[in-house]
Amino acid sequence: MSVLCQIKPRYGAEWKSMGFFTNPGAVGVEIDTGVIRAVELKGSGRAVSLAAAGQIDIPLPAVSEGVVAQAAVVAGALRELWSRCGISKQRVVLGICNQNVFMRIATLPKIPEKKLAQALRFQAGQYFPVNISQLVFDYALLGEVSKAKAAELEVLLVASRRDIVQTNLQALEAAGLQTEILDISYLALLRTLSATQRSDTLVLVDIANGLTTIQLVSRGVPRFSRVIAHSLITYAGEADLALQEAALLSRPPDGDWLVTLANEIRSSVSYYLAQGNAGMVNSVLLSGRGARLKGLPERLQEELEVPVEVLDPLQNLSQSLPASGVDLGAAGADFAVCIGLALRGLGA
Template sequence: MTVAKTRVVGLDIGTSAVRAAEIEFGSGGPGASRATLHRFAEITLPVGAVRDGEVVETSTVAGALRQLWQKGGFSSKKVNIGVGNQRVIVRDLELPWMPLAAIRKTLPFQAQELLPVAVDSALLDFYPTGESVNETGRVAQGLFVAAVRETVTQNVLACEAAGLTPEIVDLNAFALTRALVQQDLAQRTVGIVEIGARITTIVIVSQGKPRLVRYLAQGGDNITDGVASALRTTQVEAERLKREIGIGHGFNPELAPAAQSITHVSTTLVEAVRGTLGYFAQSNPQTPVETLILAGGAVMLPGLGQFVASATRLPVALGSPLQHLDVARTATDARAVDSRIALPVGLAYGVAS
């Protein structure tokens, strides 16, 4: 008997690059059996084409997506895409229990007090995290998600201009959870810190469910900017020197201004992470974060992991979505970019959400 299989493509439209991963799921979809990564590819974007997680130059991004499909040889033009920046609001919400479809219908009424923009200017969703019973009866607990419609629309238009068809628009934070929090981690309380070029995503996950999401308008390119300014050099040279200097390593005294800048910018970022952990701990004293998982291209900065561990006093591990996947021969190059593949992999897993 032939086992039915499904292939799904997750597409990450980032600030510095577009990336896609094609995953094959066995009969029953994600979770029913071990999935296989068949293809992965990435194409660098010019500066300014995507700003703060939102497509600015549609034709440029569409061109990069066409190159991506040519390079990757993906079997489908149907994609799952993500959204995640400071124009996305994620907040706890508790409502009288009702079926999820009914809850989603009530969101426009709930959103009026939660949104800084008009309700019809936003896309709304509810992610259930649990339920309980209080003096008023059964209640549903979850995360209220609102994304400014324009943010989503611009990314969808870029896909369509490249001949792609977005099937699902997902929250990046949820995608990261699916890709990185599996097996034993799904039984614990963990924090994901994905540091991209200009946006850092923080997700606190307890028992496999996201409980807190925060987006920071800061990432690896901000560190590069600081090095370029300190040494009055180009972005390309600053990027090279940033990786050469790192954090907490020895360096040529002539590079001291750059090293100080790296430490300063990194400290600002890590303090924001620590503040988020502290907020969660105050609200959830029974389930403190036990470990941090780092992901994203910027986490490869030498010494950053140790710096985060020291500042937060938590164990820190590099997220590896590939450890939960079989990797076909057509995708072996993906092993070299493991820290950058979590988001497209998690978006592909969204077929089950």
């Protein structure tokens, strides 16, 4: 079962829940430190193809760890990206990822599903470190779990700071874009998994410029996630390189950066297993720009003693068309989040 979680804003006239796209195309947008990416997909079902894809560099101060700091700069870059890549749609699926994005698994007494939303409004606050009034919040029902006394409902909760969401959305609005769906970036990666990967227990590690996310997934369901600042920028700093040079370095990553990343993955898996969850982790899948670091999968595999591979986000697409200035054969991992977001827009 694949959980496709949408954050549906629940306040204000401008925050209407738009639902799925009804047209045959969708655009996913990822705003990262130093770069903005967009992917346009067309089609439906098993006949989804890539219509356009591109990225544009932005000044590092414009976005910090997933939070837009210079809206005018981001808006200008988005307009240029749309023009350069020939993206046809103005309505987008925006990915959001920062240290104030939260994901929790909650269990509640079994109640009719129609009463679940009301119950969560009263109980969700206990699961987050920020007052629920300051959050944009949503949930997805995962199913029932058997307990000693009675069956309970298992629910996936997601939330993000409202002020940060508004700041990022305002940058898109200034670019003339309309955000129809707001999604958690790392959850979007679930839509790029193959059927075999969805049936497994694995760790998804997305190494972006500004942040790294670690997500443990079992049978297509996210069970645990962490957002850490140990990212490609951290690696570039330790290697004394410009950010653009870091992913192109010809030597394998080594030293403290690699050890720290391996330890973060290891501790996340240990925490998950300590909760009494069954099923050992069978593999690690890497995505994001940092996944292209030469020799990283092999070095992490040595450290973690489990298979480590780079995620292929194109594996579920029926056809890949040439993208403007982007070699997705080489840089596909960079666009994994965007592809997952666009698939969300198609209702995949």
